[in-house]
Amino acid sequence: MKINKGKIVFLNGVPRAGKSSVATELQIISDEIWIHIGVDNTASIIDSKFSPAMGLRPGGEFPELEETVTKLYLALFDSIKAYSDQGFSVVVDVGFHHHYVSKWNPMKEMQKILHDYRFFVFSIYCPDEVIMQRRMATWGNQLENGQIPEPVLRWQKAVYGNTEYEKRFDTSKLTSREIAEEVLTIVDR
Numbered sequence: 001m002k003i004n005k006g007k008i009v010f011l012n013g014v015p016r017a018g019k020s021s022v023a024t025e026l027q028i029i030s031d032e033i034w035i036h037i038g039v040d041n042t043a044s045i046i047d048s049k050f051s052p053a054m055g056l057r058p059g060g061e062f063p064e065l066e067e068t069v070t071k072l073y074l075a076l077f078d079s080i081k082a083y084s085d086q087g088f089s090v091v092v093d094v095g096f097h098h099h100y101v102s103k104w105n106p107m108k109e110m111q112k113i114l115h116d117y118r119f120f121v122f123s124i125y126c127p128d129e130v131i132m133q134r135r136m137a138t139w140g141n142q143l144e145n146g147q148i149p150e151p152v153l154r155w156q157k158a159v160y161g162n163t164e165y166e167k168r169f170d171t172s173k174l175t176s177r178e179i180a181e182e183v184l185t186i187v188d189r
Contacts, residue, residue, distance in 0.1 A: 007089040007187050008080055008117055010110075011038075012096050012163070013124035014155040015055065016134035018171035018179075019093035022124055025180035026091050035083045038093035042072055057151055058099030058158035066102050073106045077113040084117060093124075097158035107163050120187055123168035124179070128156055130172045 009026070011019040023036045039054045046053060054072050056065055076092070083090045098105035107121075126134070132148050135141040141149070166186060169179045 003085070003087040005117060006035075006084040006087050008084055008114065008119035009089070009091045009183060009187060010096075010119065010121040011091065011093045011124045012121055012159065012165070013093075013126070014095055014131060014152075014159050016131050016138060017124045017126040018176055019124045021176035022169075022171075022179045022183070023091045023093050025176040026183060029177065029180055030089075030184060032089055034089045034091050036091050036093070037076065037079065037083075039095060040093065042076065046072075055095065056100070058097045058154050059151070060099070060101040063101040066100050066104065069100070070102070070104055070106075073109065074113070077110050081114065081117065095155070095159050096163065097155075099154075099158045120166045120183075121163060122183060123160060123165040124171060125160060125168055126171045128153065131156070 011022055013019045019038070020036075020040060023034075023038075027034045027036060042054050043051060050065065050068055052062075053065065054069055054076070056062060056069050080090050080092060094106075096107045096110075098107065128148050132141070132143065132152060135152065141152075143149070167182070169182070171179065
C-alpha cells in the first residue's frame with residue numbers, strides 16, 4: 001500500500017504574531033489530520049534551563065545555546081519528514097532567522113532537508129505596536145521609555161526579512177480562521 005506524503009506548511013513569524021492561532025484554526029477547519037509542531041511545542045518538551053531554545057532571538061545573545069538550537073531544528077525537520085511520510089499533513093510555527101553568532105540559517109537547512117517534499121512557507125505578520133500590545137497582555141512586557149524595546153524590533157526585522165513567502169498575512173487585519181482558510185485554499189490547489 002502506497003501512502004501519499006502529507007502536506008507541509010510553515011507559518012513564519014515573530015512571537016505573538018498569531019502563528020499558533022492560525023495553526024489551531026487550520027486543524028479545526030480541515031477534514032484531515034494536521035500535526036502541529038514548532039517552537040512552542042519544542043519548548044514544552046525540554047527543560048527550561050535550555051530556554052529559549054528554538055525561540056532564541058536574533059542578535060547572538062546566548063551563543064552557548066546555538067548548538068542546541070541547531071540540533072533542535074534538525075530534529076524538527078526530520079520529524080516533519082517522518083509525519084509527512086506517513087501521510088499526515090504538518091503545520092509548523094517558527095520564527096526563522098539567521099542572526100546567530102554561528103551564522104547558521106535554519107531556513108536554508110530546512111530547504112536542503114525537505115528538498116524532495118512540497119512545502120509552503122507563509123508569513124504570519126503583525127505590526128510592531130500590535131505585537132507589543134499582545135506581549136503586554138500575555139507576558140506583561142512593557143514599553144521602554146514609551147518605545148517598543150529594541151529586541152522586539154530586532155525580531156521583526158530578522159524574521160520578516162529573510163525569505164520569500166507563498167503569501168504574507170497580517171493578523172491585525174485578518175482573523176486566524178480567515179488566514180487558515182486561505183492557507184488551505186492555496187495548499188490544496
